[in-house]
Amino acid sequence: MQLMSVTDILMSIHYILSPMSSSEVKQRPPPARPPPSFPPGPTPLTATLSLSLLSRHSTPPLGLLWAQPSLPHEKAAKVGWSPLKLIKLEETELNGRSNQSVVSEFIFLGLCDSWELQAFLLVIFSSLYLITILGNIFIVLLITADLHLHCPMYFLLANLSFIDLCLSSVTTPKMITDFLKANKSISFGSCMCQIFFGHFFGGCEMVLLVSMAYDRYMAICKPLHYSSIMNTQMCIRLVMTSWTIGFVHSISQLAIIIQLPFCGPRELDSFFCDIPLVIKLACMDTYILEMLINADSGVLATICFILLLISYSYILLTLCHQSKDGASKALSTCTAHITVVVLFFGPCIFIYLFPLNITWVDKFLAVFYAAITPLLNPVIYTLRNKEIRNAIKRL
Known part of the structure; x- marks a missing residue:
């Protein structure tokens, strides 16, 4: 998981400690959370297969849940699936395709x-x-x-x-x-x-x-x-x-x-x-x-x-x-x-x-x-x- 920069930390501390009036507190929107950055390089197949380790952890690392930027999250949102469920589904489909022709x-x-x-x-x-x-x-x-x-x-x-x-x-x-x-x-x-x-x-x-x-x-x-x-x-x-x-x-x-x-x-x-x-x-x-x-x-x-x-x-x-x-x-x-x-x-x-x-x-x-x-x-x-x-x- 990528660490936050020093500048982001100082801006967050300044925002918390700066004095605000009650009206400003009501009107001022919360700061927009930057989207998580993904490590470059993994292909869909490599990332999906690497996430098969998730099923072996009771509390998987948060960064691994979003390690696959190319997954169809829009499709998951329509049916109410979390990214982890979608990843496990794709892993199951890949395993199913790889197990065809196993009848000897x-x-x-x-x-x-x-x-x-x-x-x-x-x-x-x-x-x-x-x-x-x-x-x-x-x-x-x-x-x-x-x-x-x-x-x-x-x-x-x-x-x-x-x-x-x-x-x-x-x-x-x-x-x-x-x-x-x-x-x-x-x-x-x-x-x-x-x-x-x-x-x-x-x-x-x-x-x-x-x-x-x-x-x-x-x-x-x-x-x-x-x-x-x-x-x-x-x-x-x-x-x-x-x-x-x-x-x-x-x-x-x-x-x-x-x-x-x-x-x-x-x-x-x-x-x-x-x-x-x-x-x-x-x-x-x-x-x-x-x-x-x-x-x-x-x-x-x-x-x-x-x-x-x-x-x-x-x-x-x-x-x-x-x-x-x-x-x-x-x-x-x-x-x-x-x-x-x-x-x-x-x-x-x-x-x-x-x-x-x-x-x-x-x-x-x-x-x-x-x-x-x-x-x-x-x-x-x-x-x-x-x-x-x-x-x-x-x-």
């Missing part, structure tokens, strides 16, 4: 709280995951080894099985191991990886299902042109297109969510990281971002679903005009494809396009999408496809 992990609440039920689910999902892995690997190896299955339809089917193998491995192993833990946590980086690979393989499968529908459309509706159109190069282009679209879709989703500030809540009422749940934990208004992300996922799912409906509508109309034997064989193949499409797109529609916001329904759809659908593909194509069954017999 998320906590899963899981499917249930009962240990007995979790032990039962551990056995169930471990068995399903093992069947999924072995079934999809078996289909890939079978199609690769059997020369009778070296055709476009089974080439695409082998890629579908590989994608299902990868898709189930994104979330299911973590879910199974969490059944054995009380603290079901996942690091921030691992959560972002789940989001990226989940949408990557999911987007790939959507486009690949459209490619398989196109293959069936060419085989049934334009059989004379099938061999010339669906050649090896065309099949490779269709597969590469599905992987490219899946990557672009996934990286666009990740680029939005990875920049969000996460500073407080970290509990996810699920068993894996997905954008609709993670984005709600951000320390900001995410309404516009939620609309943008849902539009991104919704556009891809809607376009693929419409293309599938158009393709299979043409196929079914064409089958009505074919002979009974040929129509029966083609219908059997298309039925397997349509079943896979419905089982895959059904959960996606209610998770991203029309969310129900009912906890147990959301968890059921998430389990079905992540763990059940990759299992159904090898089961459906093995049981309903005659050529696959014949290839198994030839082993």
Whole structure:
């Protein structure tokens, strides 16, 4: 605190000791108090941070209360705040901004709280995951080894099985191991990886299902042109297109969510990281971002679903005009494809396009999408496809 000068002290003593009449005492105003002088130099941030020591003193030095000349005292006067309260408020806001992005992990609440039920689910999902892995690997190896299955339809089917193998491995192993833990946590980086690979393989499968529908459309509706159109190069282009679209879709989703500030809540009422749940934990208004992300996922799912409906509508109309034997064989193949499409797109529609916001329904759809659908593909194509069954017999 700056000391008064000698001149100011002498003037004050002269004013006190000088004789005045009673009228002069009434009329003479008190001397104007000079405004406090501030030490030069402190920036707003430095002064504000230095005043954080005030909270540790029962009687803080008076000079420190006014050490920040740049504080908005007019704003404080309007709401009745003292400078000390305003300084403490600014200090709290600075600390709040500096503590953003402190969330280094998320906590899963899981499917249930009962240990007995979790032990039962551990056995169930471990068995399903093992069947999924072995079934999809078996289909890939079978199609690769059997020369009778070296055709476009089974080439695409082998890629579908590989994608299902990868898709189930994104979330299911973590879910199974969490059944054995009380603290079901996942690091921030691992959560972002789940989001990226989940949408990557999911987007790939959507486009690949459209490619398989196109293959069936060419085989049934334009059989004379099938061999010339669906050649090896065309099949490779269709597969590469599905992987490219899946990557672009996934990286666009990740680029939005990875920049969000996460500073407080970290509990996810699920068993894996997905954008609709993670984005709600951000320390900001995410309404516009939620609309943008849902539009991104919704556009891809809607376009693929419409293309599938158009393709299979043409196929079914064409089958009505074919002979009974040929129509029966083609219908059997298309039925397997349509079943896979419905089982895959059904959960996606209610998770991203029309969310129900009912906890147990959301968890059921998430389990079905992540763990059940990759299992159904090898089961459906093995049981309903005659050529696959014949290839198994030839082993």
